[in-house]
Amino acid sequence: MIGQLRHSAIRNFKDKYGLAKAVIGVFCDCELVTDDEGFDSKFSYRMPFYTVLDGLWKIEEYKKEIVKLSVEALEEMAQQPLFLRFISLLIDDTNSMMGKSMETFQEIRTTELKTELTDEDKEKLDKLYRQAYSYVGLSQETLYLFGLLSQGCQPLFADPTLVTRIAEMANFFTNMLVGKNRKMLKVKDPKKINFRPIDMVKSLALLYVNMADFENWNKAVCADERAFSMGMIEEGGKILLNSRIPSAEVVGAKFNELTLVLQDYIDEEIDFEEEPPDEFCDPIMGSLMEDPVELPRSGAILCRNTIARQLLVTPIDPFNRQPLSLDEVIPRQDLKEKIKEWKREQREKYSKTSAQRPQAELEDAPMD
Template structure:
């Protein structure tokens, strides 16, 4: 894959991952549209003054138009991501992007198969270009395409907003109903990998709970694995943290000086100390477990 194509893929993924999930807009518009439709169908509008009735009809039409637009954009975004993930999964699993991609997929899937799915039950789905079954299938295909990558599975499990062990079980139940049974086996394999990594990361959090402050990223308060020093503020952060920050803000977060990724300086001495500390903590944990047994 040449450099131009790679740049195009990265740009597409960044545009899809950076913005507010379209499903947020759709959910808002769907709720308003459904509420206004119910009131209209109840006959209540017939008793309203003509001007107020006309205003409500105008509002319903406007919200319906927004819902249709947002849904088309969300659907096309997901379909674009599905195609890209099949041919360039490495882009989605890059440390800078993977958490955003995983949390976006989790959020979409949770809203479409979880308890919030009732919010999307509106009449005239074809009028709004809304096909939730097709969207669920596309999202599950992305999980399957990316599910062999351990970094992606770890990012799925790290998403505290939308992920839970029940997420994929809910998705499987929906797949059965919408004719997506062929995906269930592969999705179960992904779910198992995600659950295993979630357990491992929970264990690691307990092992590393008492990490020295100098080992922690000052923005995320997580253990740094690849510390780098920012040239202007001289602050040390994890490479992934500052890379994500620079996607949307090309400045040092500590003093607002202009900053690009090629200016950060690897802190190899601190990185080695952290590596040795991790090994030591894991050995101590293993010894404690052996003694308890």
């Protein structure tokens, strides 16, 4: 009865936009927790918000308002809007919680592999299982939320400020859950920590499927040399198809279809035969810049994505610690054109080399 009354009150609340924005705002404010146990405390405070956001998303009127917030964020990127900060924190939460989960799994496995457990070992295991329960629960909630939000906030996810971070996060954890190292996630009593890897793979697969129409996303996924592989997509799809869970099977079938889409982007990726000049590389990330900008007071030049991520955390120039906002950075179109020209030249060299290979192979082949 109480639950029904609460649901009715939320559904009938007049300022749905204001309520959705307030919930997201408080979620972000949890980042300000500064007590001695701030790391775990802020996640404990945030935990109920995942349930609230899930509930709001399932009410169509609130879903529209949340999507509206994501659209507004796209229009106000230079001002570091609330919803952009929310997604950035969600990425950080996922990385932190999944990282903690993996560390705890490894400790549990190491302890359980002992031939004989002492009382101290048993006490340690009990503590580790409790920790794993919390970390895994939060990991599953954050991934689930990404799966939900990808059904309406795709343009924001595909924005250059976020797309690489989200794609690399998705690749890394998908690889971890379905790749050859997934055996590291096995413990003797997975039910004790409510570990549901199928649900996590399903949430990640939903993210990939919902983002598949965005070129920026597909490029970012395939450019991730650390974690991405086509085998990862195929294995994830197979796991979902074999899950005997109807909703997971549907997602698995769509996930498998991505191999055809992503193959085109893999074919586009080439290894440049020459190292790019230092002036073309981001000084923080070390990678080739796509959209170079100059910081007005320090004069440093780096990729727009890099400084945008930095400013989400701290609104200062990382090179001189002076206050800085994204709308102050100066586009370096001249340098951008030079980088484009260098890439074009490298592609031409690659094409010529590729064209010569078959002939060279024929010439080197042994005669019958």
